[in-house]
Each structure stands twice: as C-alpha cells, then as structure tokens.
Amino acid sequence: MxxxxxxxxxxxLAEKKVLIDQALEAYFPEPEGPASNLLKSMKYSLFAxxxxxxxxxxxxxTEAVGGTExxxxxxxxxxxxxxxxxLIHDDLPVMxxxxxxxxxxxxxxxxxxxVALLAGDGLLTEAFNLMxxxxxxxxxxxxAIIKVIGLLSRAAGYRGMVGGQVVDIQSEGKTVSFSHLExxxxxxxxxxxxxxxxxxxxxxxxxxxxxQAISAYGQKIGLAFQISDDILDIxxxxxxxxxxxxxxxxxxxxxxxxxxxxxKSQEIQSGLVEAAIASLREFxxxxxxxxxxxxxxxxxxx
Amino acid sequence: MxxxxxxxxxxxLAEKKVLIDQALEAYFPEPEGPASNLLKSMKYSLFAxxxxxxxxxxxxxTEAVGGTExxxxxxxxxxxxxxxxxLIHDDLPVMxxxxxxxxxxxxxxxxxxxVALLAGDGLLTEAFNLMxxxxxxxxxxxxAIIKVIGLLSRAAGYRGMVGGQVVDIQSEGKTVSFSHLExxxxxxxxxxxxxxxxxxxxxxxxxxxxxQAISAYGQKIGLAFQISDDILDIxxxxxxxxxxxxxxxxxxxxxxxxxxxxxKSQEIQSGLVEAAIASLREFxxxxxxxxxxxxxxxxxxx
Numbered sequence: 351m352x353x354x355x356x357x358x359x360x361x362x363l364a365e366k367k368v369l370i371d372q373a374l375e376a377y378f379p380e381p382e383g384p385a386s387n388l389l390k391s392m393k394y395s396l397f398a399x400x401x402x403x404x405x406x407x408x409x410x411x412t413e414a415v416g417g418t419e420x421x422x423x424x425x426x427x428x429x430x431x432x433x434x435x436x437l438i439h440d441d442l443p444v445m446x447x448x449x450x451x452x453x454x455x456x457x458x459x460x461x462x463x464x465v466a467l468l469a470g471d472g473l474l475t476e477a478f479n480l481m482x483x484x485x486x487x488x489x490x491x492x493x494a495i496i497k498v499i500g501l502l503s504r505a506a507g508y509r510g511m512v513g514g515q516v517v518d519i520q521s522e523g524k525t526v527s528f529s530h531l532e533x534x535x536x537x538x539x540x541x542x543x544x545x546x547x548x549x550x551x552x553x554x555x556x557x558x559x560x561x562q563a564i565s566a567y568g569q570k571i572g573l574a575f576q577i578s579d580d581i582l583d584i585x586x587x588x589x590x591x592x593x594x595x596x597x598x599x600x601x602x603x604x605x606x607x608x609x610x611x612x613x614k615s616q617e618i619q620s621g622l623v624e625a626a627i628a629s630l631r632e633f634x635x636x637x638x639x640x641x642x643x644x645x646x647x648x649x650x651x652x
Numbered sequence: 653m654x655x656x657x658x659x660x661x662x663x664x665l666a667e668k669k670v671l672i673d674q675a676l677e678a679y680f681p682e683p684e685g686p687a688s689n690l691l692k693s694m695k696y697s698l699f700a701x702x703x704x705x706x707x708x709x710x711x712x713x714t715e716a717v718g719g720t721e722x723x724x725x726x727x728x729x730x731x732x733x734x735x736x737x738x739l740i741h742d743d744l745p746v747m748x749x750x751x752x753x754x755x756x757x758x759x760x761x762x763x764x765x766x767v768a769l770l771a772g773d774g775l776l777t778e779a780f781n782l783m784x785x786x787x788x789x790x791x792x793x794x795x796a797i798i799k800v801i802g803l804l805s806r807a808a809g810y811r812g813m814v815g816g817q818v819v820d821i822q823s824e825g826k827t828v829s830f831s832h833l834e835x836x837x838x839x840x841x842x843x844x845x846x847x848x849x850x851x852x853x854x855x856x857x858x859x860x861x862x863x864q865a866i867s868a869y870g871q872k873i874g875l876a877f878q879i880s881d882d883i884l885d886i887x888x889x890x891x892x893x894x895x896x897x898x899x900x901x902x903x904x905x906x907x908x909x910x911x912x913x914x915x916k917s918q919e920i921q922s923g924l925v926e927a928a929i930a931s932l933r934e935f936x937x938x939x940x941x942x943x944x945x946x947x948x949x950x951x952x953x954x
Contacts, residue, residue, distance in 0.1 A: 383835075384815075384819045384832060384835045384836075385810065385815035385816070385819050385835075387822065388810050388815055388818040389810060392810060435773075439769060439770075439773060442769070444746075444765040444766045445769070463746040464746045464747055464821045465818060465822075467744070467747070467769070468741075468814050468818050468821075470773075471737075471741060471773075471776065471814050472809050472815075474777065475776065475805050475808050475809030475810070475814060476805065477805075478780045478805040479801075479802050479805035479806050479809060481801070482798045482799070482801050482802035483802070492793075492794035492795050493794055495794075495798055496784045496797055496798065497784070499781075499783070499784050499801060500780075500784035500785070503777050503778065503779075503780040503781035503784070504781050506777050507773075507774050507777030507778045507781060508690050508774035508777070508778060512690065512773050512774045512777065513686075513687035513690055513774075514687070515770055516687050516766075516770050517686045519766045519767075519770075533687075534686075537687070
C-alpha cells in the first residue's frame with residue numbers, strides 16, 4: 351500500500367464518490383410497474399448531487415484499519431440511503447418546509463407530499479435490505495454485519511438522528527440552553543456521521559482499541575460538521591450552498607453562532623478538528639484521508 | 653409437546669399477546685431527556701391496543717417448524733414496531749388523514765404532525781436495532797438473522813408495503829383494474845403478513861420446503877386479511893372497529909366489494925383461507941394455530 355502522506359484529498363473524494371454513485375446506480379432497477387413513481391421519487395433525491403460524505407467516511411474508516419473498500423461498499427451505500435431519507439422528511443412542510451435542496455426543488459415539490467413521505471420510508475427500509483447483501487469474507491463476518499446494523503439503526507433512530515430532529519423542531523423560536531443545542535447537533539448530525547466511519551472500521555476488521563479511536567474521531571467531526579453548517583448558513587450564498595442562506599435565523603433555529611458568536615464557534619470547531627485528528631495517532635498513513643477530511647470540514651464552502 | 657388439535661384460539665391469541673406486550677414494555681426505557689416527547693409518541697401508538705396479529709403469526713410460524721417462541725420473540729416485537737410505524741404515517745393528513753385509530757385519537761392528533769412523522773421514523777429504525785439483539789442459539793444463527801432482516805425489509809419497503817401504499821394513495825377516486833387492486837392489497841397488507849410468518853419459520857430452523865409452504869400460507873392469508881378489512885369497512889360499526897365505517901367509500905378507495913361485489917369477495921376470501929390451510933398439510937398439529945388464525949381472519953368483527 352502506497353503512502354498516503356501526499357494524498358490529494360480532492361482526487362480521493364472524487365474517486366470515492368464515483369465508486370459510490372456507480373454502486374448506487376447499479377443497485378436500483380429501472381422504475382416500472384404500478385409503484386414506479388415511488389422508485390422515481392427515491393432515485394430523484396438519491397441522485398440529486400449529494401457529496402457522499404457519510405459513505406466516503408465509511409470507506410475511509412474501513413481503509414484506516416487495513417480493510418479494502420469492497421468490505422464496506424454496500425454499507426456505505428446504505429448509509430447514503432438513510433441520509434437521503436432524512437433530508438426528504440426534513441424538507442417536508444410539517445418539518446422545515448424547504449423548497450430547495452442542493453439547488454433543486456425538494457422531493458415533495460416534485461412528487462407531492464404523500465409520495466415524498468413514502469419515498470423517505472422506502473429509502474430507510476431499503477437501507478437495511480442493502481446491508482444484508484454484503485459479501486461475507488474473512489473480515490466481513492455475519493457477526494460484523496449484525497453489529498453494524500445495530501450501530502447504524504441506533505445512530506439513525508430515536509437514540510440518535512431522529513431524536514435530534516424532534517428536539518430541533520421543538521426548539522424553533524425558543525430560547526434554549528447551550529447543552530440543549532449541543533444535544534441537537536450531536537444527535538441530529540453527529541450520530542450518523544460518527545456511526546458511518548465507525549461501521550466502516552468494524553467491517554474492515556478493526557480491533558476494539560481501533561474502533562474506540564475511530565468512534566472518538568467520528569463524534570468530533572460530526573459535531574464540527576454541524577457547526578460548519580451553522581456558520582455556512584450565515585456566511586454562504588445560495589449559489590454555492592444550493593439553499594437559501596440565513597434560513598436558520600429566519601426560522602428561529604438556534605445555532606452555535608447565535609448562542610456563542612462567530613469567533614467562539616470557529617474556535618470550538620477548530621478544537622474539535624484537532625482533537626479528531628489526535629484520536630487517529632495510532633493509524634499512521636492509512637488514516638490520512640480521515641485526517642484531511644477533518645480539515646476539509648472547516649474549510650468547505652457548501 | 654401436547655397435541656394442539658383441541659387448541660382454543662382465543663386463549664392462544666391472548667397468551668401470545670401478553671408475551672409480546674410484556675416484551676415490548678420491557679424493551680423501551682421510560683421517556684426522559686430532551687427527546688422524551690418522541691419516545692412518548694412512539695409508545696403511545698405502540699400500546700394503543702393493537703391485536704398483535706403479525707407478531708403472533710411470527711411466533712406461530714416458529715412453532716410450526718418445531719422452534720420455540722423465544723427463538724423469534726425479538727423479531728415478533730420488531731414486526732409490531734414496523735406495523736405501528738406504517739399506521740402512524742398512514743394516518744397523517746397528507747396520507748389518509750384519519751383522526752381515529754382503534755378508538756383513540758391518532759398519533760398526530762395528540763403529538764402534532766412533525767412528532768408523529770418522526771415517531772414513525774423512530775419505530776421503523778428501532779425495529780432493525782431490535783432484530784440485532786436476538787440471542788444466537790443452534791436454531792437462531794447469525795445467518796438466519798441476516799436472512800430475516802433482508803426478508804422483512806423487502807416486505808416492508810418499496811418492493812412491498814410502501815409500494816402498496818403509494819399505489820393506494822395514487823388510486824384514490826380513480827377507476828382502476830382488478831389487477832391494480834390486487835397489487836395494492838398484496839403489497840400494502842399482504843407482504844408484511846406473509847413475511848411475519850415466514851421469518852418466524854426461518855428463525856425456528858425451518859427447511860426450504862417448510863419455508864415455501866409457510867410463505868404460501870402467509871401470502872394467502874395476507875390477501876384474505878385485507879379483503880376482510882374491505883368487507884368490515886362496509887359491515888362494521890365504529891364501536892367494534894374503533895374507526896369510522898364507510899371511510900373507504902367516502903375517500904374514493906377501491907375495495908374488493910366495490911369492484912367484485914360482496915358475495916364474490918367473500919367467496920374469494922374463503923378460497924384463500926382454504927388454500928392457505930392446504931399449504932400447511934405437512935405440518936400436522938404444530939401448525940394448528942396457523943390454521944385457526946386463517947379461519948379467524950374471515951370470522952373477525954374488527
């Protein structure tokens with residue numbers, strides 16, 4: 351394995367994105383039959399230009415512990431299905447009521463609310479079927495598959511992402527404490543990001559100490575990522591972001607900058623990224639993509 | 653094992669229901685913390701008086717192939733979580749817009765639409781975590797768990813239940829063919845019922861020929877069950893049903909009676925039940941609960 355100290359992150363991300371996009375394209379059949387509109391709606395959002403950050407983290411987590419991307423590719427794809435479902439439901443009128451996502455009309459604007467709701471349900475459910483299609487190898491045992499299904503469902507469900515979304519929705523327009531805000535961010539965004547990289551490491555055959563280190567990394571970058579979103583919502587413009595900037599404020603959402611100010615938020619974010627990178631000390635060159643992804647999180651513009 | 657030829661179905665259903673209710677009660681913690689409202693909402697619908705038919709079918713499927721109820725109890729509970737999520741989403745204003753379910757206000761009437769949507773998401777996601785908690789034994793191998801997770805997610809997702817719901821919603825108020833109606837019924841209701849009993853048989857260690865027979869049974873009673881619902885919607889009264897009778901007609905939903913008439917629908921239903929029972933020929937006394945459940949489906953009043 352070639353040293354990755356001189357890794358070009360842009361190339362790395364682009365290559366992995368192609369791999370994931372191709373696997374996702376190959377996985378779903380052409381929509382046909384009475385329910386074809388459902389599959390069209392699912393694929394509309396799945397191929398709406400996502401960065402594939404979570405699945406890339408999954409693959410990078412596998413590589414960090416000495417596995418290969420084929421060990422975790424079905425899971426990486428499944429994670430993107432879960433992420434996509436959460437965006438579709440989040441955009442619905444009863445939730446954030448967003449018309450635009452990644453510069454395109456949101457799912458319910460194209461397919462109607464009922465089909466969008468069901469497309470989200472369909473993507474979430476299919477994610478778990480996709481996880482059962484993984485090829486069993488020496489590294490990927492059936493025990494590892496069951497462990498990862500548990501890990502991802504806890505991170506995505508009421509103990510994680512869905513729990514964060516409920517608190518987020520219920521906090522709109524209210525004055526809430528910093529610990530409350532931290533709960534939202536670590537649950538709504540952080541949990542699935544952390545589980546993405548950790549599940550990759552489980553499937554790559556990582557040992558207990560490696561899994562702990564990767565999980566610590568994941569939790570820190572998960573929170574840093576959401577703080578980035580908060581900052582971008584203020585700084586960004588709709589062209590680079592693909593959504594309306596200032597939407598959080600308009601909606602009365604609490605954010606890190608709104609509670610702690612801009613400078614303090616950036617300071618926390620940098621601290622999290624440094625701590626995330628420090629968690630990877632034992633991994634050497636194999637974790638170089640994870641280190642660079644951590645830095646990328648605070649430098650990104652969308 | 654005692655002969656079940658003289659089985660009293662009422663007692664059997666009541667005993668299994670208690671077992672499932674207790675397992676579900678023990679599984680979920682008391683709601684606390686910032687997201688407590690979400691768990692309250694999930695438990696509200698989960699304990700709103702469901703018959704637990706699908707989990708009972710799962711346990712009965714296990715017993716039919718010589719397994720014991722502990723082999724499949726976590727899966728039986730997980731299936732009830734999936735069924736409950738589907739009811740919550742189905743009742744939402746963008747879907748069927750129902751105010752009453754099992755004689756109680758629907759989830760969104762109590763918790764609001766956003767929380768109800770997320771409670772459904774939370775139940776569906778948690779179902780898959782629950783499946784990973786099964787105790788591995790000689791009969792319940794990790795391969796069997798993965799097989800059942802695949803089976804249930806396909807039955808519940810876009811290839812099954814969610815696919816049926818989309819077609820159901822899109823057909824409201826339209827004139828559709830009988831084959832279209834059959835698609836809705838076999839997908840929306842039949843798929844999860846069939847998968848419930850089949851997954852029980854997989855976990856009980858059933859062989860390939862047994863699984864085929866059980867699956868044939870499940871598909872037939874699944875369709876018969878939905879035809880019952882159609883008939884009850886005309887015949888029933890709101891007190892025994894816990895919902896408003898005639899709702900299908902009011903909503904412009906196509907049903908078996910509306911296309912084929914009452915007598916022909918009953919004839920098809922009886923034929924399905926007889927065929928379902930015939931599928932169980934090789935099982936002898938162990939499948940007596942499944943046989944009686946099949947007959948119960950067309951005799952039930954709610």
